[in-house]
Amino acid sequence: MEIGIDSFASAMYGRGTLTPEDAMEQLLERIVQADEAGLAVYGIGEHHKKEFLDSAPAVILAAAAARTKNIRLTSAVTVLSTADPVRVYQSFATLDLISKGRAEMVVGRGSAVEAYPLFGYDLRDYDALFKEKLDLLLKIREQEFVTWSGKYRPALENQPVYPRSSQQKLPIWLGVGGTPASFLRAGTLGLPLMVAVIGGETEHFRPLIDLYKEAGKQAGFTPDQLSVGLHSPGYVAATNEEAIADYYPGYAELWTKLGKERGWSPSNQKRIR
């Protein structure tokens, strides 16, 4: 088992008292500390909102790559549905060269929807977009010269994509929420699975992970090709009580706000015990 940290680049550290430059600097310092502490991986999310600084995760990860030695660096997640898979591959292959083979990416449909109007996509195409762009991304990873056509991106006619990644096969994880079809898709494609437990109890995801493993087995993949990652919010303190006292007020405020945007019920302390 490997342990890592997924983070957003929040513009609100210190409850908005930090400048964006200092918030970015402190994020990079935390990645350096995670590297020195021996953690396996650090991930940066993607948003296109005022509260966040992470609309271009590969750019932030490249700065982190230049200051770290061993830690793997990943998106968490890349909103693939609204991106161009060619540019995504190019950025992460470049990161892979800079970090000498420490780049990964987690690709997802994106639970934050602000990217859709920004890049001219329709939310009604939520799943079709992802399916098509994932297909292209995997093709680019597989072959230097790509011939491909689809509905949401201009066709490629024997076009090469450079640079090529340092790793022979740049790791691409499928980021999933709670949609069973997404677990099936990851298994069928034999892609490693990253489960984003944003809210809810971890153990409720077990049947979905069984679904993934079963789909992967049926598609002919071996158990070691079917890795499972679990992303889960956490906070570490000396005791449970201390952790709750430190963490809960800000958590409640944020999640009540996010919940209103996304139609969830208000936060309560049970969820973080």
Add this chain to the structure above:
Amino acid sequence: MEIGIDSFASAMYGRGTLTPEDAMEQLLERIVQADEAGLAVYGIGEHHKKEFLDSAPAVILAAAAARTKNIRLTSAVTVLSTADPVRVYQSFATLDLISKGRAEMVVGRGSAVEAYPLFGYDLRDYDALFKEKLDLLLKIREQEFVTWSGKYRPALENQPVYPRSSQQKLPIWLGVGGTPASFLRAGTLGLPLMVAVIGGETEHFRPLIDLYKEAGKQAGFTPDQLSVGLHSPGYVAATNEEAIADYYPGYAELWTKLGKERGWSPSNQKRIR
């Protein structure tokens, strides 16, 4: 006057004997040295070919930002015609936060044409694409919320673009070759001008620079708003003879090859004396 270096990220350093990872590492080391030596700026070009590692310049520049203190970091050039100005602004604003206000970009139509089929554009729209995308990029730099519509990119309806750059106005230079209309455009828009002297004698560009200054003046810009940069191939050695002996064989080979692709006459030594 400021002095800097523009470079490509060549995959061919050491005539191809270096691994891509080592070529990238050595490029970053050269940027660190340029910073320590007190140069004003370092630029990285953009290509989408096997011989180059620089399809994502902002990613490389972010790694350089993490390892340098004072040097300004720029694209040289960003092929804006085939890019999404929203993503370009986001990447360079992120670089600007990481570098604490040291980011710039030079945008151009691109003298290398391989980006057009790769991103689904038609070379017949060469100038219309650039004009439209430059208009959007400047609008994004000006305003947090953008309403815009055009022919080559989905419309934006009061969409905000984040993060915002650290510098109040992220420097955007117009990269030009030898096309008089490009000099006129830069002057009329009051954008700083970066003249890419790829081949030919420097002094031949003087009338075009006068054209730029005159157009800028007529559009109401003051002389200090109309900066001129000159990019010129160079090689430094103890004597002229030594420089020619070191530099000429590789130069001749490269430019004869490039010239064939672009319809130039073969290289001769006069051009580099």
